Amino acid sequence: MSVFLITSQRVDLAALREGMFDTGCGAYVQFEGWVRDHNEGQQVLRLEYEVYEPLAIKEGERIIAEAGQRFGVRRAAAIHRSGMLELTDVAVIVGVSSPHRGEAFDACRYIIDQVKSRLPIWKKEHYANGKAEWVNCRHCTEAAHR
Amino acid sequence: MNIRIRYFAAFREATGIASEDIETRVETAAALFAECADRYPALQSWSASQVAVNDELVDWGRVLADGDEVLFFPPVAGG
Numbered sequence: 030m031s032v033f034l035i036t037s038q039r040v041d042l043a044a045l046r047e048g049m050f051d052t053g054c055g056a057y058v059q060f061e062g063w064v065r066d067h068n069e070g071q072q073v074l075r076l077e078y079e080v081y082e083p084l085a086i087k088e089g090e091r092i093i094a095e096a097g098q099r100f101g102v103r104r105a106a107a108i109h110r111s112g113m114l115e116l117t118d119v120a121v122i123v124g125v126s127s128p129h130r131g132e133a134f135d136a137c138r139y140i141i142d143q144v145k146s147r148l149p150i151w152k153k154e155h156y157a158n159g160k161a162e163w164v165n166c167r168h169c170t171e172a173a174h175r
Numbered sequence: 176m177n178i179r180i181r182y183f184a185a186f187r188e189a190t191g192i193a194s195e196d197i198e199t200r201v202e203t204a205a206a207l208f209a210e211c212a213d214r215y216p217a218l219q220s221w222s223a224s225q226v227a228v229n230d231e232l233v234d235w236g237r238v239l240a241d242g243d244e245v246l247f248f249p250p251v252a253g254g
Contacts, residue, residue: 062254078253079184081246083230109253121254141254149225149246150253151184163185164252165223 032106033089035080040108040119049126051103056130058137062121064114068164072157076120080111081149092143100136102127107140109150176200176241180211185249186224189217204228205235207245223250 032048042061049057064076093105107123114120123140127133144150152164181194190211201207204226212218227246228237239245 081183081248084227084232084246087230088232145254146251148251148253149183149227149248150251151249152252153184163188163249165250166185166252 032108033086033093034106034108035082035085035089035111036108037110037112040110040122042119042122045106045108045122045124048106049104049124051126053128054103054126055128056133057124057126058130058133059125060121060123060137060141061119062141064116064118064120066116068154071154073116073154074157075116075155076114076118077153077155077161078109078111078114078120079151079153080109082111085109085148085150088148089144092140092147095143096125096136096140099139100127100132102132102136105136105140107144109144109148111150176239176243178207178239178242179244180207181244181246183246183248186218186247190215202238203235204233204237204239204245207239208235208247211247218247224248225251 066073089107096102096105102125104126109121123137125133125137153161154164155161177198179194179196182190187193199210201210225232225248226235228243
């Protein structure tokens with residue numbers, strides 16, 4: 030199973046893990062990204078993800094395929110949430126199974142790093158002070174804040 | 176030529192619109208962004224941004240064709 034999904038629903042972690050079982054695999058590595066209550070000195074109340082799905086899915090599937098080719102892992106999957114998320118919600122999950130642990134760790138790290146830097150996904154942080162800001166975009170609409 | 180432009184996340188909020196159909200004489204995606212920044216001064220910087228044409232990521236030097244759909248992506252932040 031090699032899958033990349035975007036969903037507005039809570040992720041079923043057990044189902045994802047079960048899909049990774051493979052009699053040829055002795056290792057399974059899973060990464061979860063959680064919604065945290067602070068970032069760069071600000072108290073965060075919730076996160077909002079905007080996703081351009083047609084391209085995010087296409088690029089996400091590419092990343093999963095690359096991980097298979099580069100590291101030789103048997104199965105890999107990733108799921109990213111869209112919409113409004115609360116503290117402790119799972120925002121992103123990556124699962125990788127392979128014969129041995131080394132390549133499973135490497136492939137899992139590769140997938141989450143690429144997902145964060147390549148997919149058309151934007152994160153808006155909603156703060157305790159009532160403000161909200163797009164992450165990584167403080168300077169891309171500078172005039173709006175002058 | 177006629178182009179459809181779509182703005183996402185911070186760019187949508189900066190322009191106040193999600194999409195627009197325009198007529199333009201510019202040649203490249205970069206020139207189109209500059210033209211949009213003239214109309215919407217809040218679109219300040221595209222240095223860390225990406226552009227897609229017809230659902231494929233492209234270079235800013237991409238030459239546009241009549242009927243293209245151009246997507247302007249502010250810096251991404253998944254995960």
